[in-house]
Amino acid sequence: MILLTPDSKLQTPNSNSPNAIIVTMNSLVCFSNNTFMPLKDAGFPVTDLGVQRGYGVFDFLRVTDRVPLFQDDHLERFFNSAKEMRLPAGKTREELKEIIAHLIAKNNIPHAGIRLLLSGGTSPDGYEIVQPNLAIVLQPITPPSDQISQQGYKLVTYPHQRQMPHVKTTDYLMAIWINPWVKEKGADDVLYQQNGIISECPRSNFFIVTQSGTIVTSAKNILKGITRKQILLIAAEQGMKLEERDISIEDIRVAKEAFISSSTKRIIPVVKIDDIVLPPFSNNSVTAKLYQYLLQREKDFQINQ
Numbered sequence: 001m002i003l004l005t006p007d008s009k010l011q012t013p014n015s016n017s018p019n020a021i022i023v024t025m026n027s028l029v030c031f032s033n034n035t036f037m038p039l040k041d042a043g044f045p046v047t048d049l050g051v052q053r054g055y056g057v058f059d060f061l062r063v064t065d066r067v068p069l070f071q072d073d074h075l076e077r078f079f080n081s082a083k084e085m086r087l088p089a090g091k092t093r094e095e096l097k098e099i100i101a102h103l104i105a106k107n108n109i110p111h112a113g114i115r116l117l118l119s120g121g122t123s124p125d126g127y128e129i130v131q132p133n134l135a136i137v138l139q140p141i142t143p144p145s146d147q148i149s150q151q152g153y154k155l156v157t158y159p160h161q162r163q164m165p166h167v168k169t170t171d172y173l174m175a176i177w178i179n180p181w182v183k184e185k186g187a188d189d190v191l192y193q194q195n196g197i198i199s200e201c202p203r204s205n206f207f208i209v210t211q212s213g214t215i216v217t218s219a220k221n222i223l224k225g226i227t228r229k230q231i232l233l234i235a236a237e238q239g240m241k242l243e244e245r246d247i248s249i250e251d252i253r254v255a256k257e258a259f260i261s262s263s264t265k266r267i268i269p270v271v272k273i274d275d276i277v278l279p280p281f282s283n284n285s286v287t288a289k290l291y292q293y294l295l296q297r298e299k300d301f302q303i304n305q
């Protein structure tokens with residue numbers, strides 16, 4: 001476990017919590033304002049369009065044993081998000097890779113998340129884009145377990161469609177607003193739907209496995225997750241049946257399995273959605289197999305770096 005504290009003390013594992021590494025805001029180095037600086041000193045001005053109007057894009061990738069997983073996929077999506085939102089990134093892909101490598105080496109935290117944030121930037125009239133602000137932040141994370149969650153997630157559906165769904169914008173307004181309601185319902189996350197058609201969770205993609213063993217994932221009105229992409233590649237390589245299409249609530253009612261995917265969670269089985277109880281998790285499930293293949297894919301990626 002890694003804990004991030006705002007004070008200046010840097011603690012390593014101790015007798016109270018032997019596995020905890022306490023990292024301080026003071027000790028972390030980030031890239032902001034075109035330079036490397038302590039995270040505590042980094043910030044965008046209040047005149048930034050991101051701060052004033054929530055205009056910005058980002059991407060988030062996981063670092064495992066100092067390797068930024070599926071980095072090219074994340075950078076491609078980052079540049080695509082920036083282009084779609086008319087925000088010049090101001091750096092090339094190679095430059096971003098160098099900055100990321102430097103942050104990993106400098107911060108010396110083997111398991112981390114890297115957030116690339118491109119904010120609207122300061123605007124004289126508070127409306128027009130002039131010069132976006134780029135920050136790249138490494139933050140310690142608890143790596144996902146190498147064992148799939150047996151317990152799984154309970155989801156509650158809510159009618160919502162993210163704006164510009166194929167772009168990773170910084171707009172998580174609904175997700176954060178709805179979170180207390182999700183907890184009140186005893187659920188682990190919200191699953192967005194519109195007119196009975198499922199899109200995704202706020203930070204993960206959604207899949208079902210039909211009674212005939214076909215993996216189905218939502219095709220439209222979603223962010224195309226990098227983990228989702230890996231799952232599609234695995235399914236194709238393994239000759240598994242796969243469909244990208246609309247998923248209705250009725251499809252879930254008759255599904256054999258359901259799961260969500262994301263860079264930080266890998267794959268989590270879903271055991272309940274609203275009043276629909278799915279069959280309990282099994283080690284022989286398609287979901288469990290995909291998890292093992294995904295784990296292997298991450299290991300192969302690391303070896304090939």
Ligand SMILES: Cc1ncc(COP(=O)(O)O)c(C=O)c1O
Pocket residue numbers: 060200201202203204205222223224225226227228261262263264
């Ligand atoms: C809206 C949305 N959908 C899906 C995902 C999953 O994407 P990835 O697998 O790249 O983490 C995310 C990640 O945060 C997200 O924000």
